[in-house]
Amino acid sequence: MRKQFIINLISVIVLMFIVLIPESCSVSSGQHFLGSNQLGGVLQDIQQRGKLVALTDNNPINYFVYKGEPRGYQYEMLKHFADDLNVKLEMIVEPDYHKAIQYLQQRKVDIIAMDMPPLTDRRFAVEQTQPLYMSKQVLVQHLPANWRKLRNSSSVDALMVRDLSALSGQTVNISDLSRKQYYLSELQHATAQQVLIETTPGVNAPDLIRKVENGEIAYTIAFESTARALSLVYHDIDASTPVSPEMGVSWTLRKGSVNLMNAINTWIDEHHGKHEFESVYARYYLNPRYIHLALGKPQHQGSISDYDEIIRQLSRETGYDWRFIAALIYKESKFDINARSHRGAFGLMQLMPNTAQRFGANESSTPREQIAAGIRLIKYLDNVFKARVPDTRERQKFILAAYNIGLAHVLDAIKLAEKHDRNPAVWNDNVEYCLLSKSNPEFYNDPVVKYGRVSGKETQRFVTDVLERYDHYKMIVRD
Numbered sequence: 468m469r470k471q472f473i474i475n476l477i478s479v480i481v482l483m484f485i486v487l488i489p490e491s492c493s494v495s496s497g498q499h500f501l502g503s504n505q506l507g508g509v510l511q512d513i514q515q516r517g518k519l520v521a522l523t524d525n526n527p528i529n530y531f532v533y534k535g536e537p538r539g540y541q542y543e544m545l546k547h548f549a550d551d552l553n554v555k556l557e558m559i560v561e562p563d564y565h566k567a568i569q570y571l572q573q574r575k576v577d578i579i580a581m582d583m584p585p586l587t588d589r590r591f592a593v594e595q596t597q598p599l600y601m602s603k604q605v606l607v608q609h610l611p612a613n614w615r616k617l618r619n620s621s622s623v624d625a626l627m628v629r630d631l632s633a634l635s636g637q638t639v640n641i642s643d644l645s646r647k648q649y650y651l652s653e654l655q656h657a658t659a660q661q662v663l664i665e666t667t668p669g670v671n672a673p674d675l676i677r678k679v680e681n682g683e684i685a686y687t688i689a690f691e692s693t694a695r696a697l698s699l700v701y702h703d704i705d706a707s708t709p710v711s712p713e714m715g716v717s718w719t720l721r722k723g724s725v726n727l728m729n730a731i732n733t734w735i736d737e738h739h740g741k742h743e744f745e746s747v748y749a750r751y752y753l754n755p756r757y758i759h760l761a762l763g764k765p766q767h768q769g770s771i772s773d774y775d776e777i778i779r780q781l782s783r784e785t786g787y788d789w790r791f792i793a794a795l796i797y798k799e800s801k802f803d804i805n806a807r808s809h810r811g812a813f814g815l816m817q818l819m820p821n822t823a824q825r826f827g828a829n830e831s832s833t834p835r836e837q838i839a840a841g842i843r844l845i846k847y848l849d850n851v852f853k854a855r856v857p858d859t860r861e862r863q864k865f866i867l868a869a870y871n872i873g874l875a876h877v878l879d880a881i882k883l884a885e886k887h888d889r890n891p892a893v894w895n896d897n898v899e900y901c902l903l904s905k906s907n908p909e910f911y912n913d914p915v916v917k918y919g920r921v922s923g924k925e926t927q928r929f930v931t932d933v934l935e936r937y938d939h940y941k942m943i944v945r946d
Contacts, residue, residue, distance in 0.1 A: 510726035513577055518557050519549045522576040524644075525562040526671050527761040528693060528751050529581060530943060535771050535797035537939050539761065540751040541580040544599060547743060551734055555935065560942045562671060564645045568593065571721055578727075579719040582672075582690045584650065584711070592722040596731045597739075598715025600748060602692040604650055606631070606639075606708040607679050614703075628686075629708055631657035638663045639686045640678070642670050650711035651688075673697060673762065680704050690716070692752050699755040700762060771944055772802040774815070777835050785846050790944060791863065792842060794937035795870070798929065804834055816841030848874065855881065856892045864894035864930050868902065872926040875918040879905065882915040899927060 513519050523529045523541045530539035542558060549556040559576055561567045564583070568591055570576045579593075584604075586593055611617070611626045628634060635658040643666035654662055667675065667684075675687040676694060680701040694706035720728055738744050750757050771793045772778075778796070782789035799817035800806035807813050811820060813830050814837045823829055826847075828840035848866045851874065856862040869877045883901035884891040891898060902923035904910040911920040 508726045509577060509721070509724040510730055513554055513727070514552065516554075518555045519545070519552065519578070520557045520559065520576045521545045521578045521580050522559045522561055522567050522570055523579075524564070524567070524581040524671065525560055525943075526582065526673060526693065528673070528696060528758070530558060530560065531761050532771055532940065532943055533760050533763075535793065535802060535936070535940075537943075538757075540747060543747045543750075544744075545578075545580055547738075547747070548731065548734055552730070557935075558939060558942055562644045562669075568719075571719065574721075577720075577724075582693065582716055583719060584714050585717075586719070593719050594722050594724070594728060595715075595717040595719050596728060597735045598717050599735065599744070600692065600716055601713050602690045602716055603709050603713045604688055604711040605691045605694055605706045606634075606710055607676050607687045607689050607694050608685065608705050608708070609679055609682060610703050610705050623705075627705055627708070631708070631710070634658050634686070635661040637685060638665050639688060640665050640667050640675055640684045641688055642666065642672065642675060643668045644671070654688075654710055676701060676704060677762075692716070696752045696758050697762075699753075700758045771940060772796070774802060774834055774838065777838055781835070781839050781842050785842055787842070787845070788937075788941075788946070790940035790946070791937050792838070792845070794933050794940055795845075795867065796838070796841070797936060798933045804837075816844075818844070845870065858892070861892060861894055863934065865898070867930045867933050868894070868899075868926050871929040872902070872921065872923065873918075876902065876905065876921050876923075879916045879918050880923075883910060883913065886913070886915055894930070899923070899930075903927060 521541075523539075523545075528539060529541035530537065532538070537558070542556075545558070546556050559570070561570060564581075567576075567579050567581070571579055571593060572591075582602075583595075585595060606628060608628055611623065614623050614626075617623050617626075631654050634654065639654070639662060641664065651664060655664075667678075670678075672687070672689040672693055675684065676689060676697045678684045679687055680703055688710055689706070691706060691709075694704070698704050698706055718731060720731075751761070771790070774796070775789070775793070778792050779789045782792050796802060796815050799812075800815050802815065804815055806815070806817065808817060812818060813820070813823070814828075814832070815834060816823075816828075816837050818826070818828065818837070818840060820830070822844065823832075823837075823840055826840040826843040828836050832840070845866055848869050849862065851869075852862050852865045856865050865877060877898070880898045880902035881891045883889075883904065884898045887901065889897040889901065901910070902921075905916065905920060906922045908920075910916065
């Protein structure tokens with residue numbers, strides 16, 4: 468009897484352990500499992516891979532590109548946190564709220580960073596951090612046509628919807644990508660279910676607010692922070708009628724991400740109300756200049772720089788993704804036609820004079836001629852490496868390395884990789900390692916090395932930086 472009792476007790480304990488074990492200990496939901504080196508949970512996984520993978524939506528205030536540089540409220544806040552962890556930040560853009568949750572649950576991302584109310588549906592299996600800031604949802608409507616001539620704000624208010632019951636029989640447009648994010652019950656209750664909620668496909672909150680400004684739709688709902696920010700640019704909208712109580716805007720994690728949750732909450736506690744947090748919020752929600760930048764050419768026309776059309780045309784002729792070329796140009800010159808290095812490299816592509824002349828450019832060349840010369844050099848390097856490195860993504864790394872440090876040193880590193888049983892067709896930890904080793908006498912004095920000693924650290928950073936920026940551009944700028 469006592470033996471049976473012990474067996475039953477052990478069975479209960481094991482069952483409770485299986486049911487209650489948090490994700491941060493070992494196992495995720497579904498068919499995706501943590502590896503044996505990830506037993507410290509999501510936070511340790513992030514630290515080991517050296518990268519925080521975050522998802523945001525296509526709200527340009529959260530994430531946009533200006534002159535080739537990623538910006539936006541959520542981007543900057545995530546970058547500050549990633550820097551605090553001493554890891555890199557990778558951004559993924561997914562406008563569909565439901566897909567965002569799926570990406571989180573499927574472990575494609577570590578964190579969701581977008582305007583999202585508290586999630587109470589347990590089926591999502593997610594948790595939210597402490598708030599970054601507080602906001603509420605408001606009705607966005609067009610001000611009266613003659614509002615500037617009215618005597619005072621009371622006269623304006625008399626012509627606006629201030630009681631939600633006045634929306635009975637009216638249509639409120641919201642995005643089909645984020646319907647579940649809005650508190651609609653109070654609105655429907657106030658109008659006795661007589662308000663029509665119409666979803667508009669493929670648009671975000673700023674798009675809908677612009678439609679209100681232009682008179683294309685009568686009403687939409689948005690977070691007050693976003694609506695008030697856009698009112699600094701769209702002067703004929705009103706965002707003063709609340710639709711929900713005030714709520715915290717937080718980041719969303721998978722349920723059980725205990726260590727990551729603690730790290731984020733500690734970071735928020737330490738910085739909340741201090742200059743770092745306040746300045747980022749003020750920049751993107753209170754400064755008209757940054758609102759203009761977020762809503763301007765970089766976001767709506769898929770632009771990175773003033774030279775995009777030239778880069779597109781010339782890249783098309785060679786079969787390259789123009790955003791790859793743009794990422795390279797940003798790293799070299801930040802799109803400054805007058806840039807010059809201390810070694811004599813000049814212009815957008817930072818070509819040395821002899822190299823520029825070989826590929827058809829000089830210091831008096833037009834931007835088109837400079838870009839064309841740089842692309843010819845890239846095409847040349849691609850042809851050199853094509854047989855050696857058949858994988859396109861890997862070959863990009865070799866091309867970038869040769870562009871930065873010179874073809875000869877990369878060919879030396881390939882020979883060293885072959886000699887030291889490393890894969891000569893793989894960059895990371897293989898040819899990259901051998902290039903870095905060319906600062907070591909054991910390697911640069913090797914008979915297979917023809918071009919002597921060199922430090923490869925700058926080139927290592929160059930390759931990583933360009934490819935990371937290329938990945939940014941692919942996420943938020945059209946092909």
